[in-house]
Amino acid sequence: MSTLEHSLRRRRASAGRLARLAQPVATVLAVVLLLGVPFWLVISTAGKSQAEAFNPDLSPPAEWQLFQNFAEVFDQGRMLLGLAGSLLVMVPAVIGVLILGSAAAWILGRRSGRGLAVLYALAISGIVLPPAVVTIVLLLRQLGLAGTAVGMIGVYMGMYLSTVIFFVTGFVRTIPPELEEAARVDGAGPVKVFIRIILPLLMPVLATATILICLYIWNDVFYALFVVGGRLDTLPLNLFQVASAGLYLQNWHLIFAYIILMSLPLLLVFVFAQRKIISGITSGAVK
Incomplete structure (x- = not known):
């Protein structure tokens, strides 16, 4: 047994x-x-000839010509203009939304009350409530900002302000208030306290928000098409436009090559900064 x-x-x-x-x-x-x-579908199709890539599948190319397709896309696909336009819109929008969002999150995280609770709910409601495209376009036309980089920057800041407030508010509540009180005793005003004390401590969660918002803006074509379509090049908007033109019509190998080149910068950033993304999310969520 x-x-x-x-x-x-x-x-x-x-x-x-x-x-x-x-x-x-x-x-x-x-x-x-x-x-x-x-x-693999993207890589293999980008490395094929036009005839092989006419019907994209998982089969490897008979002869790899990935770098030749990259060179053709870079030469004829207006990638430099698209890159300049994407950076022109993304960099100011990210900096502006981080500063405004972190300042608002600092106030909301340090004060309590029913009124501020309602205000916080309204501030983060943009995460689940999509903006009305028609209203945005009409408003920008009234302001004279339709088709401009300034108008697109304002749209992105309004769209992703809720994301920054949501991430940063939870992190602010983990910062000891005694640090701010000590700075006020030394004569520092609210702006100086925020810049010298709070903002450096928010860097981990701001790094997370920066990477996520950069991904959103870098890959956006929907709002850019309605706001600045045809008047300012961005990489995804440029891909949409040239893919509908004669140069890229049925040229799937060039389209997929463009996608790889467009995605490569932020893909590398994401690979090297993924630890910061995880640490920033968890630090603001569980503490």
């Missing part, structure tokens, strides 16, 4: 080890299927 029990225990232990091993293996396989297959 003891031998049978010992055999059963060994089988259960072996089954438990197999189950613990199967779970991560299944997770890795799922990730490979969900991410690796689309990634």
